[in-house]
Amino acid sequence: MSTTLLRDEFDNPLLREYFLDGAFDEMFGPDGAIRPHYEALLHVLTNLPREELKRRKQSADVSFLMQGITFTVYGREEGTERIFPYDLIPRLVTGEDWERIELGLTQRITALNLFLHDVYHEGKILAQGIIPREIVYSCQHFRRQMRGLQVPRNVYVAVAGTDLLRLRSGEFVVLEDNLRVPSGVSYMLTNRRIMKRTLPHLFRSYGVRPIEHYTQALLSTLRSIAPEGRAEPTIVLLTPGVYNSAYFEHTYLARQMGIELVEGRDLVIHDNVVYMRTTAGLKRVDVIYRRVDDDFIDPLAFRTDSILGAAGLFNAYRAGNVTLANAFGTGVADDKALYAYVPAIIRYYLNEDPILNNVETYLMTEKSQRQHTLENLDKLVVKAVGESGGYGMLIGPHSSKADREEFRRRIEAHPRNYIAQPTLDFSRSPCLQEDGSIEPRHVDLRPYILFGDKVTIVPGGLTRVALRKGSLVVNSSQGGGSKDTWVLS
Amino acid sequence: MLFHWEELLLSRVADSLYWTSRYLERAEHTVRMVDINLGLMLDKSQVSVERRWQRVLAALGTPRDLEWKDDVYSLVYTLCFDGSQPGSVTSCIFAARENARQIREQISSEQWQRLNRLFHEISRLRPPSPSDTQLSEFLPCLIDGVHLFQGVTDTTLSHGEGWQFLQVGRFLERASATAKLLDIYHRDVFSQGEDSVDAYEYLEWIGLLRTCTAFEAYCKVYTADLTYERIVEFLLLDPEFPHSIRYSIDRLHQSLEAIRNEGRGMHAAELMRVSGKLKASLGYAQIAEILAADPGRYMRRILEQCRQIHDLIYEVYIQYSVQTALAM
Numbered sequence: 154m155s156t157t158l159l160r161d162e163f164d165n166p167l168l169r170e171y172f173l174d175g176a177f178d179e180m181f182g183p184d185g186a187i188r189p190h191y192e193a194l195l196h197v198l199t200n201l202p203r204e205e206l207k208r209r210k211q212s213a214d215v216s217f218l219m220q221g222i223t224f225t226v227y228g229r230e231e232g233t234e235r236i237f238p239y240d241l242i243p244r245l246v247t248g249e250d251w252e253r254i255e256l257g258l259t260q261r262i263t264a265l266n267l268f269l270h271d272v273y274h275e276g277k278i279l280a281q282g283i284i285p286r287e288i289v290y291s292c293q294h295f296r297r298q299m300r301g302l303q304v305p306r307n308v309y310v311a312v313a314g315t316d317l318l319r320l321r322s323g324e325f326v327v328l329e330d331n332l333r334v335p336s337g338v339s340y341m342l343t344n345r346r347i348m349k350r351t352l353p354h355l356f357r358s359y360g361v362r363p364i365e366h367y368t369q370a371l372l373s374t375l376r377s378i379a380p381e382g383r384a385e386p387t388i389v390l391l392t393p394g395v396y397n398s399a400y401f402e403h404t405y406l407a408r409q410m411g412i413e414l415v416e417g418r419d420l421v422i423h424d425n426v427v428y429m430r431t432t433a434g435l436k437r438v439d440v441i442y443r444r445v446d447d448d449f450i451d452p453l454a455f456r457t458d459s460i461l462g463a464a465g466l467f468n469a470y471r472a473g474n475v476t477l478a479n480a481f482g483t484g485v486a487d488d489k490a491l492y493a494y495v496p497a498i499i500r501y502y503l504n505e506d507p508i509l510n511n512v513e514t515y516l517m518t519e520k521s522q523r524q525h526t527l528e529n530l531d532k533l534v535v536k537a538v539g540e541s542g543g544y545g546m547l548i549g550p551h552s553s554k555a556d557r558e559e560f561r562r563r564i565e566a567h568p569r570n571y572i573a574q575p576t577l578d579f580s581r582s583p584c585l586q587e588d589g590s591i592e593p594r595h596v597d598l599r600p601y602i603l604f605g606d607k608v609t610i611v612p613g614g615l616t617r618v619a620l621r622k623g624s625l626v627v628n629s630s631q632g633g634g635s636k637d638t639w640v641l642s
Numbered sequence: 643m644l645f646h647w648e649e650l651l652l653s654r655v656a657d658s659l660y661w662t663s664r665y666l667e668r669a670e671h672t673v674r675m676v677d678i679n680l681g682l683m684l685d686k687s688q689v690s691v692e693r694r695w696q697r698v699l700a701a702l703g704t705p706r707d708l709e710w711k712d713d714v715y716s717l718v719y720t721l722c723f724d725g726s727q728p729g730s731v732t733s734c735i736f737a738a739r740e741n742a743r744q745i746r747e748q749i750s751s752e753q754w755q756r757l758n759r760l761f762h763e764i765s766r767l768r769p770p771s772p773s774d775t776q777l778s779e780f781l782p783c784l785i786d787g788v789h790l791f792q793g794v795t796d797t798t799l800s801h802g803e804g805w806q807f808l809q810v811g812r813f814l815e816r817a818s819a820t821a822k823l824l825d826i827y828h829r830d831v832f833s834q835g836e837d838s839v840d841a842y843e844y845l846e847w848i849g850l851l852r853t854c855t856a857f858e859a860y861c862k863v864y865t866a867d868l869t870y871e872r873i874v875e876f877l878l879l880d881p882e883f884p885h886s887i888r889y890s891i892d893r894l895h896q897s898l899e900a901i902r903n904e905g906r907g908m909h910a911a912e913l914m915r916v917s918g919k920l921k922a923s924l925g926y927a928q929i930a931e932i933l934a935a936d937p938g939r940y941m942r943r944i945l946e947q948c949r950q951i952h953d954l955i956y957e958v959y960i961q962y963s964v965q966t967a968l969a970m
Contacts, residue, residue, distance in 0.1 A: 185753055218762070219755050219758055219762075220751065220754070220755055220758075286822075394744070395740070395743055395744045399745075400743075404747040405746075406746070406748035407747040408746070408848070413650060413652060414745075414747050415652065416654065418654065418857075419652050419653070419654050421964050423964065423968060430652060430653040430654070430962075430967075431648070431650045431652055431653060431657045432649055432651045432652075432803065432807075432901065432904070432905050432908070432960075433651070433904060433905040433908060434905070434908060434957040434967045435967045435968065436650055467759055472767075544853060593969035
């Protein structure tokens with residue numbers, strides 16, 4: 154791996170460990186010259202006394218801890234709550250880049266909603282052979298129960314979080330669509346609050362586009378998909394409860410929207426109508442923003458051992474008496490194998506070329522692609538289609554021979570369960586280190602897309618960081634963190 | 643006129659609010675009890691160390707698995723910091739926080755942060771070992787923590803139905819704890835009968851008043867002249883002192899009325915009758931009458947009625963049957 158020294162900045166002591174190689178660097182061009190929009194940021198960081206930045210970081214840490222913006226470390230005694238790791242150097246996105254992202258995501262969510270409607274109705278795209286039936290019907294998230302069911306405004310996915318990567322060329326591509334219960338948006342919002350407090354002058358000087366209206370937009374999206382005839386719908390957020398790792402987010406969103414946060418045990422279904430138990434008796438519920446997976450939401454319709462859902466909810470939904478966001482069965486559209494067909498889906502329904510490209514993906518169900526993958530396991534990333542959070546993954550270049558043999562065996566046994574992608578050299582962004590210096594780390598970007606009577610994407614998203622040097626995994630369960638994302642106007 | 647959304651309170655949330663404040667009240671009471679008795683122990687006394695701490699344990703409802711083992715500091719340490727002991731201060735604060743955590747979006751950020759801070763203080767900053775000087779510095783901080791929580795509760799949370807449930811939990815716990823305390827003291831201290839107060843007994847009575855933060859308030863009403871009758875009258879029947887049983891029951895009843903007015907048509911009649919009866923009986927009681935009869939029994943009757951009120955709150959607002967609710 155060749156490493157370039159920084160041309161103008163290499164005598165800056167903050168950057169003595171900074172390195173460039175083939176990957177796109179968010180702050181420096183390939184020749185080592187700083188990108189213009191990062192100049193002011195680097196200038197401020199360089200001139201801030203090192204102790205001062207550290208002090209601000211500590212005060213932000215305490216603030217996170219005291220506000221309880223934490224996730225629980227399981228299996229230990231009380232008091233083992235950790236704050237979500239975050240980095241104080243914002244990731245900057247130019248207005249021009251953002252415009253393209255916004256257009257691309259809007260196009261993608263529109264096509265995917267049309268696809269879901271089609272798959273659960275006539276299935277034209279399957280009949281015409283554009284997508285093999287097996288891919289759809291063998292998906293574990295395909296819900297036969299949804300066939301022929303009319304959902305309000307044909308909105309299946311009301312809330313999506315799409316993971317983007319930036320390639321060597323600087324192009325943003327889609328790594329995966331999260332169309333079931335995407336999380337992390339509260340970190341986007343709290344990161345912003347912390348940054349405004351930590352670097353207020355810098356923030357102001359950058360003219361960053363605001364994101365604070367997210368919760369309001371979410372509320373109006375949910376309102377727009379209420380069952381017909383419910384003019385003043387009662388909206389609730391359904392959480393699996395306090396032991397869920399995203400519980401903080403559920404409480405945060407409910408509070409910011411001013412809606413009730415309910416658990417399954419708060420809901421009562423009678424005559425296909427959903428009620429919640431209040432101190433003033435039963436109160437009808439019209440829209441449920443559910444943060445509980447399909448499998449657990451109704452023990453009568455899905456997993457019978459679930460205690461997180463409410464018995465009879467699915468029938469109330471089928472009867473059209475309540476809207477769920479997202480709908481059931483949206484997971485068929487974010488299946489990792491189906492992902493390979495999303496460009497075709499966009500062309501089919503919208504008659505347009507995709508604005509944001511996919512990452513090249515090999516399907517293990519296709520003989521030639523499987524062959525290619527098995528021959529190049531040491532260079533590729535293999536992912537289990539049913540897993541998320543960075544689990545069930547083989548990163549070829551970082552793998553041992555035994556790992557590769559294990560995956561070879563698994564792929565050959567269950568080809569439908571795996572896909573492969575090239576090991577991506579995705580972009581790096583400057584991050585603050587323990588000692589106060591700055592080093593580049595790999596980042597992705599997850600913007601949040603709201604789809605109701607209109608599409609809303611707040612400018613920014615969650616930039617996730619692989620905080621460990623050399624790591625490519627950004628998931629918080631695996632040593633990842635996050636940073637604020639500033640979309641410039 | 644201001645436009646008001648119809649305010650709702652989930653039964654589960656009401657339950658958590660109620661327990662959050664009950665547990666905090668219990669934590670505060672336990673800390674104060676321990677702190678004051680640690681102080682009293684230093685003076686020469688006719689009360690043996692063992693008898694004193696047996697009395698403390700009895701007043702706290704005789705926690706399970708907790709016995710006097712001839713070591714004050716390890717007992718105190720367990721009472722305060724043993725997370726595996728359900729009645730310990732640590733467990734109470736932990737339980738209060740767990741309840742609050744489940745309703746985070748219902749309480750103000752200030753409340754949550756204050757309670758969270760208290761939790762981190764007791765789990766991280768507590769003295770590493772049982773020692774008197776560290777304890778006497780640390781325990782008052784915990785009381786401050788609970789007071790601060792009550793302060794931000796009153797100034798940052800709307801005084802709607804949720805706030806009323808916090809009040810209910812707090813005052814029901816307070817009335818029960820004070821009744822229990824008076825029952826135990828009646829048996830253990832006052833039953834010796836004599837009217838004259840010697841210096842040793844004087845200390846015990848100050849201790850009782852201070853356990854209810856009542857010493858200064860008492861002096862304002864009756865001067866520092868302590869008599870059995872006046873102390874019981876003050877802690878039981880004073881209409882204005884916030885730790886007296888009468889005051890607590892008045893506030894409890896007031897909050898239950900406010901909740902009843904929110905909950906259109908819930909079947910609260912029996913609940914209101916029981917709490918109203920208790921309120922009225924305290925309002926019209928005379929101390930001479932109570933003392934002439936059986937004061938211990940009187941206190942236990944109050945405890946019994948508090949338990950009944952608790953059960954009725956559950957029946958009406960929290961665990962009502964769906965059939966009842968649909969029939970409304």
